[in-house]
Every structure is written in structure tokens, then in C-alpha cells.
Amino acid sequence: MTSAPLKKLNDGTQIPQLGLGVFQMDDDEAHRATLAAFEAGYRHVDTAAIYRNEVGVGRAIAESGLARDEIFVTTKLWNKAQGRDNAREGITRSLEKLGLDHVDLYLIHWPCPAAGTYVETWEQMIDFRSEGLTRSIGVSNFLPEHLDTILDETGITPSVNQIELHPTFQPDDLLNHCSDLGVVIESWSPLGQASDLEHPEILRIAEATGATPAQVIIRWHLGRGFVTIPKSTNPERIRANFEALNVTLNSEQMEAIDGISAGNRIGPDPATVEP
Template sequence: MTYRSETSAVPSIVLNDGSVIPRLGFGVFQVPPGDAAAAVTSALEVGYRSIDTAAVYANEAGVGDAVRKSGLDRDEVYLTSKLWNSEQGYDSTLRAFDATMAELDMDYLDLYLIHWPVPAADRCVDTFRAMQEIKSQGRVGSIGVSNFTREHLERLIGETGETPVLNQVELHPSLAQPELRAFHAEHGIATEAWAPLGQGSELKDPTIGSIAAEVGRSPAQVIIRWHLQLGNVVIPKSVTPSRIEENFDVFSFELSFEQMQLISALDTGSRLGPDPATFRVGLED
């Protein structure tokens, strides 16, 4: 198999700790464990160099297997994983990180995220302090969060003295999160979008379809390009090789200001996923 080396087409951003993350990555949410290695292999062949997984996805082993067998140097692939809700807390975070590294069969991780704030557990501060310890050991390059609101971020920063490098949140045209993105920009936090295509729901929108026809691209490519021009890090997922390649081919066209405005106007504040303020799956009742 041949892996593309011309990854300079993918722009990167410098995170607030000085590390660098590609702006376009490959997500494996809901990719079955048995399909993860093949999907990641396809993504690496196309040219993706950033892979996002999580302990709760149960596919870390397949991700690690694909990266090891790719023939790429470890430092050519940016790997992200996330700590699940049930493992929040200082000591349990240390154990969970060890388990993730065993599943990946890797010596270090590029980015480790708290998957959800889970305010009902009130453990995210201790969790982040454990992640700071892991980072100080050189086992993870950067630490951040996922699904945190402004209030969650303010508390974490205030009580740990460290600003997360990135917040991965649900973000798509129907949930553009302009206020949260503005807060991120003010504090040097990168915005990363999960469900960037609205889990497929946005692809049938007539406005998106019209713009896709204007620029001669697919609706998915138009939405991914919208994310990139907003400044988001974006991690579309697919298990279909042709769509994996299509989603990567977004650097040879641009949307106009008017087209960007039309897509942003689709924002209704509608979530597809849980509310971070109340989500508590994984906690013992």
C-alpha cells in the first residue's frame, strides 16, 4: 500500500502549548471495533495524519494497529483519545490512561481529552490535574477537553491554572456555537468539531445543496470547507473509502463570504447529542 507524504496540503494550527495539530482529521466515533483498522488504514492512505478515538468507542486497538502497520513514523500521525466519564478522578484517570495506551499499543499520545464535563460527578478538576501529571511525565503531548461549556472551562482554568489546548464540541451548521467559539478564541483554545456534518442530517439541506451545485462539490465537502474557513479543527468520519477520500479533498476550492454567511444562517441551536450540563452516562446511580 502507498501512503501519501504530501500532507502539507492540510493546514495546521499551533495550540496554546506550542504543539501543532492538523486542521483536518479522521474520527472513528461509532466505527465498529472490527472495522476501525480498515477505516483508519484508508484514511492514512488518502493523506489524513490526525486520528481521533476514545476509550468508550472500544476501537482504540484497531486504531493503533492501523497506525503501526502503516509504515509511517509515529511522529507523522497525530493521535487523540478521550477519558470516559466513569474513570474521572485523579487516580482513576492515571489508570485509564494506562489502559488506553495498552489498547493503542503506543508509547505516547499526542492529545488526551476529558470526554464530558459530567458536572454531576464534580471530578473534572481532579481529572485534569491527573492529566497535567501525565503530561509532565512526557507521556502525552497536550491535554484538553470535550463538550465543555464556557462555565466548565472557566472553572477548570481557574482551579488548575492551565488552559486546555482544545475543546472538542458538537458543531455543525445547525449548531454553529458562535459564542463558545468566541470564548475559545479569546482564551487561545482551539475549537474542534464533532458531528461536523450533523451526522448526515445537514447533507440534505437545500441551502447546502445549492451552494454545492454552485461550486461543483458535494454537500459534505461544502460543510467541511465551511468549518475550515471558520477556523475549526474538523474530524469527519466514514467507513466508506470513497467518502473518506472525498472528505479529504477540500483544499482546492473556497467558499465566498456570501456562501459562508448563508451556511452560518442555518444555525438554530439544535443539538443532536446530549446537553453537556446534564449528561451523566457512565456514572453509577
Template sequence: MTEHAPQNAIPRIPLNSGYDIPQLGYGVFKVDPAQTEKLVSEALEVGYRHIDTAAIYGNEEGVGRAIAASGIPRKELFITTKLWNDRQAGDDPRRALEESLTKLGLEHVDLYLVHWPAPANGNYINAWTQLITLNEAGLSRSIGVSNHLVEHLEKIVAETDTLPAVNQIELHPAHQQREVAEWCRSRGVHIEAWGPLGQGKYDLFGTPAIRDAASAHGRTPAQVVLRWHLQTGNIVFPKTTSRDRMVENIRLFDFELSDAEIDAITALDPGDGSGRVGAHPSELN
């Protein structure tokens, strides 16, 4: 078994911007800035080409150094960063993105997201309007949102007549956010799942549906959950600080879950929102 996954093994999903995105990537949420360059370099060596960061993570510089040192052609990479809540007003989104580009050492990102709607601040519609301008200026090839509920999505689209390319939301088997996911998918907005393994905050891997599928396919529970995400159409970028886990997480394209296995995992969501492990989008400002 080789460590590297063939580059053509990771599907690329067409976005409404005309660009496409690798369905599997590497996320650096809560990665120590001092370790980011090393870990992103390892992820690129293993075969990842999609890196997800954010201004608030404080590690864009490390991502940038890893990109520069990799020698990988820019056109092969897909880099995402995000606009933090306190930069949404006026024309501050442009300054925020320019700062992120400087830290990343890039002329453009592939995807720029409004990180949270932060509704109490009242600026997310302005932020989305500014991202449209930044997209038109070529500073981000695609634009989208993160943690936006249907009410937020409907408002930004009503004001601008522009759909996001993606909505990055908390999504894992116990919390699938079906209302917002269905709203997005019915309009060609792709779902990116953050916390795809539930952040270890509940016994996801001990559930019979996942344990039995892992046994049947000779895979780890994590691989089964990530494969469930891929087969249901989600874009995922699991975070790990272990090179071995990076390799494990990319080995998802030589097995397939059955319809019954997919249905059993999908049925793990109680449907009442009790499975949420992160902040509620209406409450974080």
C-alpha cells in the same frame, strides 16, 4: 485525479502547548472494533495523519494495529484519545491513559481529552488537574477537554490556571455553540467540531445555502460543509466507513467558499440551541 491528498495540503494549527494539529482528520466514533484496523489503514493510505478515538469507543486496539502496520513515522501522526466519565476520580486518569497507550501501542498520545464534564459526578476539575500532571510527565503532548461549556471551562481554569489546548464540541451549521466557541477562541483554545455534518439527523444538505454553494463549486454538500468548518477555523475529523467518502472528505483544499457563502451557512443556526443532535453537556454523567 489522484486518490491521495498531498500531505502539505492539510493545514496544521499551532496549539497553546507548542505543538500543532492537522486541521482535518479521521474519526472512529461508532466504528465497529472489528473493522477499525481496516478503516484506519485505509484512511492513512488516503492521506489522513490525524486520527481521533476514545476509550469508550472500544476500538483503540484497532487504531493501534493500523498505526503499527502503516510504516508511517510516528512524528507524522497525530493521535487523540479521551478519558471516560467513570475514570475521572483520584489518580484513575493516569491508569486510564496508560491502558489507552497499551491498546494503541504508543508511548504517548498527541492529545488527551476529558471526554465530558459529567458535572453530577463532581470529578471533572480533578480530571483536568490529573491531565496537567500527565502532560508534564510526557504521556500526552497536548491536553484538552470535550463537551465543556463556559461554566465548566471557567471552573477548571480558575482552579489550575491552565487553559486546554482544544475543546471538542458538537458543532455543525444548525448548532454552532457560539458562546462557548467565542470564549475558547478569545483565549487561544481551538475548537474541534464533532458531528460536523449533523450526523445525518436533519436535512442539512437540502438547505439552499449549502445546495447552492455545492452547485456553484461543483462539489458535494458534505464537501461544502466541511470547507465551511475549515474556513471558520474549526478542526474536523469526519467519520465514514466508505473509502470513497474518505477521499471525498479530504478533497477540500482546491476550492474556497466566498464570504457570502460562508455567511449564508453560518446563518443556519437559529441561535436557540434547538439544533443540538447529541447529549447536553450538563446532563450526561
């Protein structure tokens, strides 16, 4: 069976570059989608406390028949659980819902700079890693100034920054900053919530390669070295997304997709998100 390439993080852990995202699924949908993903060959699933489907993901892991060390599990600490007093309760609750004694990657979901708690939260994340509650720690939706602040305050660099990233939204300043720091980029909304599937360049490349537009975009993410977590509840689409691993894009096609960035942000601005 085809397997996703592994990306080495700055702490030595390896993360499968292609995973399943379960945003906006309920427990039952997440359960079914995760099982379908495991059957298709995925070994990486990305959830979050705020998704309220960690129980469903955990059920799928338990029923999969796969050894724990074969599966890479990511979850995220929600904004209201930030802070020295709340973060431990947050990870404890997530582990209980997942039915696990540790996750592979734990992320701060948003910086929420107005709250002023992301640095002390990061200090707690460092402790969680030391205690074996998570193998790796990272952040989500952090801008360069947030990354610099936690690095200056703690000396510990995140392994991952999970950000909105798709062909028509490529925040180059942030991508370059993460590269300079040795932080792996993980793309959420990698297809632009399907809006990028109809872009003329994507359609042209799909026709030339015989791949679907979604497969072209996923292959572009992988070719750029990003970790990516396309979401679907449809088993056929879950399989088709995984088959992007078998698609080849040449340098001209990769550069063409690089060139269609248009600032089309879909999600909130990390600078202004509140708890």
C-alpha cells in the same frame, strides 16, 4: 500529496485541521478506515476509550509504515475513569490498546458536572502532559462555566475543546468564549450526522462550487478555523472528505452557512450528562 493545514495550539503543538473520526466503529472497521485515511493523506485520527476501537486504530498505525511523528493521535478519558485515582489507569489502558508510549492529544470526554470530579481529573491531565504521556491536553463538551472552573482552579487552559458543531448547531457563546481563552475548537458530528447535507443553502453552494454537500460543510469548518473529524468507514467517502481541502468558498458562501444555525443539537446536553 495534499496535506491538511496545521493549526497551532496554545502549547505550541500543531494539529492537522482535518482528521478521521472513528465513533461507532468496531476494531476491524476502525482498522480499515484508519488505513484508508492514511492512504488518502490524513495524518490525524480521533478515537476514545468508550469507542472500544483503540486496538483497531493502533493496528492501523503500526501497519501504516508512517513514522510515529507523522501521525497525530487523539483519544479521550471516559466519564467513569474520572478522578484522581482512576484517570491514570484510564490513560495507561488507552496507551496499551493503541500500542503507543504517548498520544498527541488527550481529552476529558465530558465534564459530568454532577460528579464533581472534572477539576481533579484536569489536574491529573496536567501531570500526564508533564510526564510525556501526551503532548497536549484538552477537553470535550465543556461549557464556558466548566472551562472557567478548571482555569480558575489550576491556571492551565485546555489546548482544545471538542464539541458538537455543525452548520445548524453553532453555539456562538461557547465559540466566542473559547476564542477569548485561546482554546482551539474541534468539531464532532461536523455534518450533523448527515442531517445538514440536505439544507437548501448547502445544496445551493454545492451546486455553485461543483463540490459535494459534505465537502462544502467540511470546507466551512476549515475556513472558520475549526479542527474537524468527519467519520466514515467508506474508503471513497474518506477520500472525498479529504478532497474538501481543494474546495474554495467565497465570503458570501461562508456567511450564508454561518447564517443557518438553528439550535439543532443532536447529542446530549453537556450540562446534564452523568458518568
